[in-house]
Amino acid sequence: MVLIPLFAMPGGPEMIVILLILVLLFGANKLPELARSSGQAMGEFKRGREELETDLRDAASEEVEIAND
Template sequence: MLVASPFLLISMPGGSEWILIILVVLLLFGGRKIPELMRGLGRGIREFNDAKNNVKQEIEEGIKEKDKSSAAQ
């Protein structure tokens, strides 16, 4: 029995699929709503990256503090 990998079932859309997706988005949201949608998406991505960078910075600061305390002992 041949079992398909889930990664083989899901692939990136090609050129014609992207055109179809864009047309469906245009029909659903209309030309006036798309800039608002993209702005909201951009804000969401920016907030996610800011939060990710804050967490990374806090982890690095914690590591530095641990290294300083262990070196002082």
């Protein structure tokens, strides 16, 4: 059985087309602001994920401590 990926990473020509569409939609002046806000949102998501993982680890270790007592 051969698995075919649903979404492939865009290559060079596809990236150029995507960038041209972005410039047309947002304008060249708005692209740095758009990239900055996207980066900030990704950073917030990463921090939230790490915080959730830490909370889950803490809760699991508390469960183990309670079970051992």
